[in-house]
Amino acid sequence: MTPYPHAREDRLSAKTGRGELIVSDLNKSFTINGQPRRILDNINLTVRPGEFVSIVGASGCGKSTLLRLIVGLDTEYSGELRLDGERIATTSLDRGIVFQDHRLFPWMTLEQNIELALLNTDTPRARRAQIVADHIALVNLKGFEKAYPHQLSGGMAQRAAIARALVTEPRLLLLDEPLGALDALTRVHVQSELQRIWMAQRSTMVMVTHDVEEALYLGDRVIVMSPNPGRIRRIVEVDLPHPRDRRSPLLHRLKDEILAELTSGADADGDAGNLVHLPSREAR
């Protein structure tokens, strides 16, 4: 683990050329009712440094499982997961994650929640307060430093969670349906903010979403997965510079293509039916 220079000016140069994720021949099974069940089947994927990759796919096709493997919360798999050549064996401050539920600690203020992420970094103590303040500003939550999570709206809490994940300056940020619980309007707003943040930070990001439009708006590439077992079905390049215009005809054409892909070839069990409309709540 190499420490980052935390000076803001250095961020862009320090970040470039880092955060390359290589997934090769990844297989993952869970034991359900005593029977091993293949959840992820032969996943191969290379995410370039600084790239934004979106993942869409039917509910239950293993998207969260994939992210949990990459972040290191689950380490039982076969195949290889490497970040900048280093094999992933457990969690690391180089890899951040934003969960679908914000998972802020209710007894900590917004500020304390974000500061917690810095606890075991080598950031000098004297600089932490400033870094926390910078990240609160980054997600437009200035003025809410002392607010407790229950005093924040859903969108604000989710932005706070994004700030917490970014504050350690991870080389790779994973986002598991980070905006799934938000209403359409807030969602569009936070999407734009996310794009702005990503453009400023240029760290590698992998985002799971149920919203094809969102996937296309943010992603350099969109990975389309199919279920039972989870496989990569198709990878769509979105050859459009950022910041993007939502009304771009290319995005609309790709959206129709992906939706057709997701619904047509889907298994007869109709999993794809709830693909776009029902963001799944993660089981507690």
Added chain:
Amino acid sequence: MASRAADFPVAGGAGAGFRFRLPPVGAVVPLVALLMAWQIACLTGLFPPQVLVPPSGVARALVDMTQSGELQRHVGDSLFRLTVGFAIGAVAGMAFGAVIALSRLAEAALSPLFMTLWQVPVIAFVPMMVMFLGIDEPFKLAVVAIAAFFPMALATFDGIRGVPRNWFEVAKVYRLRLPQLIRRILLPATVPAVLTGLRVSLTRAWVVLVAAELLAADSGIGQMMEMGRQLFQIDVVLAGVMVSGLIGFLLDRGARWVESRATRWRAA
């Protein structure tokens, strides 16, 4: 966005978790009505004074006992027992609850016994304990400790087991070390349940203590009532009822206050 900060309610500001400054008028009305009905029932001779003393008589007894210092002595003795016995029982209960929550082995071995003993009313232990401990201080402390132990152990167990796994995952993502995990996540996450347990076991311990003093004691609010009964001093008995009720009420309110102060971060 920044302009919105102005009207954001700062935690701990006016009103937050501070609800018991004055009893609302509505709560006083039934109390006054009861006292009046009681006084009238006595004045009209509905009950003979040997059976029911009017509130004014009880008030006189309270004044007399306060002036002689008798009341303070009894209340002091009872509160001392409550404090010491409760401290012992609550600490032991917390430790026990934590152990069975954190160790599956301890849970499997101890929880059936615990659950069985918990079903026994604490008062049912009294005859046996009098035999072993006599009726002096150790007996009363033990009764209070046992009364506090069970609800405290249960609350601690539930509190620790109730910490969502999700939070441990966050701790793992940010590489918290075990002491950090305990201090910053596990303890604060368990505090609400433990404080509720403290309140429940405190009021329970008080009730059980007064009952134990009624049965066997040489001082304390319960013994004061028992002596009053034996000497046909109904005013003293009723004074004891009122004082023990008031103390129980204040203990509950005090514990609630501490609870709301310590968990101000929770949604109102």
